[in-house]
Amino acid sequence: MAVSSVRGTLKRSSLSTALIITRRELRDSLRDWRIIIPILILTLIFPFLMDFTATVARNFVLRYGGANAIIAERLNPFLLLIVGFFPISFSLVIALETFVGEKERNSLEPLLSMPVSDGELYLGKMLAALLLPLSASYLGITIYLGGLYTTLKWLPQSALLGQVLLLTTVEALVMVSGAVVVSSQTTSVRAANLLASFIIIPMALLIQVESVLLFWGEYRVIWWIIVGLIVVALLLVRMGVRTFNREEILAKEMDDLRLKTIWRDFWGYFVRPPGLATQRNNTASTRFNLLRIYTRDIPALIRAEWLPLTIVLVVLTGASIVGGYYATRYPLPMGSIQLDSLPSDAFENLPSVGILPNFSTAGIFLNNTRAITLAALLGVFSFGALALILLMIPLALVGFFTIEVSLLGYNPWLFVAAFLLPHGIIELPAAIIGTAFALRIGAALVSPPAGLDVGQGFLLVLANFCKIFLFLVVPLLFIAAFIEANLTPQIVLALYGAR
Amino acid sequence: MIETVGLTKKFGDFTAVDRVDLSVREGEVLALLGPNGAGKTTTVRMLASILKPTAGWARIAGYDTVEDAKMVRHMVGLLTEFPGLYLRMRGMDYLNFFGQLQGLSRPERAQRSEHLLKRFELWDARDRRTGEYSKGMRQKLALVRAMLHDPQVLFLDEPTSAMDPHSAKLVRDAILELRRDQRTVILCTHNLNEAEMLSDRIAIIRRGRIVALGTAAELKARLLGEPVLELRLAQPLDGLLEGVQELVQVEDHGDTWLRYRTAEPERVNPRLLRQLAERGTPVVTLSEVPRSLEDVYLRIVNE
Numbered sequence: 001m002a003v004s005s006v007r008g009t010l011k012r013s014s015l016s017t018a019l020i021i022t023r024r025e026l027r028d029s030l031r032d033w034r035i036i037i038p039i040l041i042l043t044l045i046f047p048f049l050m051d052f053t054a055t056v057a058r059n060f061v062l063r064y065g066g067a068n069a070i071i072a073e074r075l076n077p078f079l080l081l082i083v084g085f086f087p088i089s090f091s092l093v094i095a096l097e098t099f100v101g102e103k104e105r106n107s108l109e110p111l112l113s114m115p116v117s118d119g120e121l122y123l124g125k126m127l128a129a130l131l132l133p134l135s136a137s138y139l140g141i142t143i144y145l146g147g148l149y150t151t152l153k154w155l156p157q158s159a160l161l162g163q164v165l166l167l168t169t170v171e172a173l174v175m176v177s178g179a180v181v182v183s184s185q186t187t188s189v190r191a192a193n194l195l196a197s198f199i200i201i202p203m204a205l206l207i208q209v210e211s212v213l214l215f216w217g218e219y220r221v222i223w224w225i226i227v228g229l230i231v232v233a234l235l236l237v238r239m240g241v242r243t244f245n246r247e248e249i250l251a252k253e254m255d256d257l258r259l260k261t262i263w264r265d266f267w268g269y270f271v272r273p274p275g276l277a278t279q280r281n282n283t284a285s286t287r288f289n290l291l292r293i294y295t296r297d298i299p300a301l302i303r304a305e306w307l308p309l310t311i312v313l314v315v316l317t318g319a320s321i322v323g324g325y326y327a328t329r330y331p332l333p334m335g336s337i338q339l340d341s342l343p344s345d346a347f348e349n350l351p352s353v354g355i356l357p358n359f360s361t362a363g364i365f366l367n368n369t370r371a372i373t374l375a376a377l378l379g380v381f382s383f384g385a386l387a388l389i390l391l392m393i394p395l396a397l398v399g400f401f402t403i404e405v406s407l408l409g410y411n412p413w414l415f416v417a418a419f420l421l422p423h424g425i426i427e428l429p430a431a432i433i434g435t436a437f438a439l440r441i442g443a444a445l446v447s448p449p450a451g452l453d454v455g456q457g458f459l460l461v462l463a464n465f466c467k468i469f470l471f472l473v474v475p476l477l478f479i480a481a482f483i484e485a486n487l488t489p490q491i492v493l494a495l496y497g498a499r
Numbered sequence: 500m501i502e503t504v505g506l507t508k509k510f511g512d513f514t515a516v517d518r519v520d521l522s523v524r525e526g527e528v529l530a531l532l533g534p535n536g537a538g539k540t541t542t543v544r545m546l547a548s549i550l551k552p553t554a555g556w557a558r559i560a561g562y563d564t565v566e567d568a569k570m571v572r573h574m575v576g577l578l579t580e581f582p583g584l585y586l587r588m589r590g591m592d593y594l595n596f597f598g599q600l601q602g603l604s605r606p607e608r609a610q611r612s613e614h615l616l617k618r619f620e621l622w623d624a625r626d627r628r629t630g631e632y633s634k635g636m637r638q639k640l641a642l643v644r645a646m647l648h649d650p651q652v653l654f655l656d657e658p659t660s661a662m663d664p665h666s667a668k669l670v671r672d673a674i675l676e677l678r679r680d681q682r683t684v685i686l687c688t689h690n691l692n693e694a695e696m697l698s699d700r701i702a703i704i705r706r707g708r709i710v711a712l713g714t715a716a717e718l719k720a721r722l723l724g725e726p727v728l729e730l731r732l733a734q735p736l737d738g739l740l741e742g743v744q745e746l747v748q749v750e751d752h753g754d755t756w757l758r759y760r761t762a763e764p765e766r767v768n769p770r771l772l773r774q775l776a777e778r779g780t781p782v783v784t785l786s787e788v789p790r791s792l793e794d795v796y797l798r799i800v801n802e
Binding site: 027105 | 572
């Protein structure tokens with residue numbers, strides 16, 4: 001082997017290696033009439049149909065008076081979005097079969113044996129799936145706009161055009177990055193196609209939302225959607241890069257759900273101490289020991305998850321500050337909160353507020369445990385983001401009311417000490433720990449624990465959450481609920497009650 | 500050139516390769532034999548830095564297959580069990596693509612491709628799409644791909660399985676030439692004659708473990724016992740058998756022939772022939788009964 005070639009390859013940048021793969025795949029796609037003909041139709045014929053539709057719709061609407069012109073005008077950006085979206089839907093088809101299709105055709109192993117890193121392979125494949133449909137989409141948009149200008153003399157404002165182009169690009173990126181994740185984690189093209197509904201359904205809903213926003217002319221909201229999509233795309237790309245590995249692709253032969261195996265693995269992770277959780281053959285560690293859980297497992301788990309704990313703490317502090325900030329912007333009218341002479345039955349009337357089922361230990365406890373469970377569930381579908389948001393809301397309210405009472409002339413420290421501290425000193429740490437472990441569940445999809453694939457990593461963090469939840473969070477929440485229902489009202493009435 | 504210590508690969512609870520210790524020197528051809536699912540492909544995938552070992556380690560020319568994966572992939576050429584070509588690509592374009600990934604310059608790619616395509620009689624088909632190739636042609640093109648960057652080590656999985664006798668001979672000749680050029684080859688095959696013909700040593704793998712390793716002769720001696728010799732005479736054995744049995748242990752005999760087993764043919768055979776000559780018994784042939792590698796293989800895999 002020529003030494004020069006070895007040096008040359010080691011020096012070559014990741015992008016140039018990825019582009020070798022991209023070029024080959026693009027050529028392959030360009031040779032496939034099943035891809036080219038539909039893309040050509042969507043690029044060259046579909047925009048003209050949309051132009052025709054826009055003209056007909058405009059003329060129809062204007063027959064009912066010039067005041068309706070806005071409807072016709074709002075139709076143009078909507079059709080612009082549609083013209084851009086249809087060609088990029090092909091990126092999903094290409095991306096879905098990018099790894100698993102090659103595996104089925106046995107052409108993947110020679111590629112995996114090349115001196116190419118996982119990241120280069122991933123990038124090359126992703127670009128290949130992205131470039132052709134995206135170029136077709138831009139071309140379609142250009143043709144559509146050319147047609148509109150010719151027939152109606154209409155051109156979008158540059159900001160609107162930028163939004164649509166960005167939306168199209170980011171949507172393609174989200175679909176491709178999601179599809180590549182699916183493709184690298186499934187064992188057959190059929191399985192990948194079936195799983196594609198997890199990409200198609202949210203995208204279809206998103207397009208509907210975008211359409212409504214374009215009709216309403218809510219262009220500011222579209223910027224937020226673009227930002228959100230960029231975050232999702234980045235998370236999906238990171239998830240793909242982290243979870244993509246040669247082992248998984250080559251070794252996996254079946255991807256059906258085996259509940260018995262899943263339960264066995266979950267239970268193993270749950271009962272074994274954290275350091276030995278993945279040692280399946282270590283039967284000695286599977287004995288369930290409550291003392292060990294409290295003295296070793298829980299402290300070890302909390303130490304290990306310092307990062308999500310820190311993130312939760314920082315975000316919650318931020319939420320409180322934001323709550324406080326909004327209190328300064330929207331101060332309540334003087335006298336709207338009367339803390340001077342709370343009636344002795346102030347807490348007995350609380351159930352009528354409807355926030356809690358009833359102001360009792362059981363009611364508060366059920367509400368709080370439900371919230372943490374919901375946070376874990378929502379965390380799974382949102383990479384952990386919704387778990388955080390769920391806890392941010394009460395903390396923002398705490399910040400809001402603390403500053404409000406301060407603006408109304410009360411001592412904020414006394415307010416916190418009376419209303420929050422007695423039970424909060426237990427409830428808050430429990431909620432923070434619970435949310436941090438819920439956040440870890442969502443993050444496991446993007447960043448599985450070292451040495452584990454996505455599935456096993458998910459089971460491990462789920463088992464850790466369950467362990468922490470059952471043995472730490474639930475008891476703490478119960479104690480906090482008892483204090484909140486019985487002790488906090490006494491303290492509040494002692495400090496603020498009518499004398 | 501290739502060294503493994505305790506090389507192990509587990510998929511969940513299943514152990515595909517179990518503590519494999521192997522050392523293959525430069526210029527050696529090692530045949531890796533074993534039933535389907537024995538762990539041959541997984542072993543090769545680990546050696547080619549495609550899979551990471553669960554335990555143990557492997558080095559190719561001193562490079563660790565995990566730590567120096569990229570370097571190892573430069574050093575090796577892999578012919579997979581299925582050629583798995585890109586069927587829309589032309590033969591030359593296909594080689595060009597893999598040559599680029601291996602870091603070969605344009606002239607190097609052109610020169611090596613031409614040399615190898617001509618050698619494997621694919622030059623005339625270089626501008627045809629690989630989808631139009633026959634199975635044997637596809638297999639040959641895959642082999643050309645594996646050899647394109649002139650690797651130090653080649654892993655060949657069933658290199659002649661889909662080929663006609665002429666193409667298979669081309670490939671076998673190429674493997675022998677690789678050996679002469681001091682290239683190291685690991686040959687996974689179910690064709691035992693081919694393994695015996697081409698390899699310096701043979702490793703038999705069963706349930707992930709190497710259960711036999713040595714030259715064909717060593718394995719035969721170890722597993723099938725001492726060589727069996729067959730003596731054919733020009734006349735019936737009448738009266739001879741007792742005399743012969745004083746020298747050797749006769750295993751079987753017919754009217755004019757007998758078979759015996761001996762660990763010391765160089766000592767026993769001259770004495771036997773001398774005895775026969777003294778008696779005036781005409782000898783037609785005295786030869787070793789050929790024992791096939793298949794016998795060795797079946798004995799091991801059926802254990």
